[in-house]
């Protein structure tokens with residue numbers, strides 16, 4: 631059976647859930663009650679969309695029935711396609727802009743208000759891991775182009791990207807790094823000053839030793855990922871992996887990567903001739919792991935919402951996020 635055949639198994643359900651935030655910026659989680667699938671796990675309140683119902687109407691109804699509130703549904707956060715052993719669902723998560731009434735667990739479910747940075751410490755279903763990442767982590771992952779001869783210009787462009795709101799950067803310049811490792815190290819040091827200054831996060835392309843030396847994250851190329859059986863850095867330093875198929879995604883998940891980059895999704899100038907896997911295939915792969923995944927290949931800033939609607943953490947790009 632092919633991966634795509636397997637991914638089509640089981641009934642397909644559309645679930646809507648709400649991110650309800652209180653005045654102290656805490657998010658509401660509900661505990662799934664005994665006797666139901668995934669019992670005991672914490673979830674964002676919501677439920678299945680009934681036939682003929684809009685997702686918004688379904689969410690208003692579910693929150694009224696489960697919590698006793700009248701909610702105003704806001705913008706989409708992410709829609710996560712997820713394959714479970716006996717079902718396949720699309721978890722469509724919306725922000726709740728406002729509500730009236732007092733939140734109560736009308737089904738006998740436990741409720742908890744959680745500060746955003748503590749969400750990851752609650753046991754949740756697989757589909758919720760990408761949701762938590764979407765709420766907390768950057769939706770744009772910049773990959774630097776080669777600096778060429780003009781390092782000052784490269785640094786200025788990096789700074790402009792950071793000033794434009796990019797908060798996660800992979801410092802990548804394989805030709806430059808091989809050509810002059812000493813100069814690359816100096817350039818990385820200077821780049822890191824800008825990254826720290828703007829409160830962003832940096833990862834270095836494929837060089838675990840350099841990541842350790844600078845105390846930053848590492849972005850694993852697929853060939854290196856394939857040699858690993860455990861996470862190469864502590865939890866305090868990011869580990870993201872480049873993946874192209876289900877085997878690599880599963881490996882990235884099993885060694886405890888924080889996220890993966892999957893692509894090319896669309897044709898891209900950096901890989902001329904490669905057609906791209908397309909969004910449908912992206913979804914088929916996305917739903918078989920619980921990792922947050924950035925979509926790579928032909929992506930521009932305007933594609934973040936589209937990427938999120940296919941369950942991506944956001945976009946990863948060189949050209950699409952590099953100024954000028």
Ligand SMILES: Nc1nc2c([nH]c(=O)n2[C@H]2C[C@H](O)[C@@H](COP(=O)(O)OP(=O)(O)OP(=O)(O)O)O2)c(=O)[nH]1
Pocket residue numbers: 645646647666667668672673674675676677678719721755756757758
């Ligand atoms: N409401 C909600 N459901 C979630 C989340 N994450 C997640 O995997 N789910 C799954 C669990 C359920 O399979 C489905 C929601 O269906 P439901 O809660 O209305 O249905 P249910 O458990 O009564 O019925 P069943 O799925 O056990 O047949 O979505 C989440 O954050 N919120």
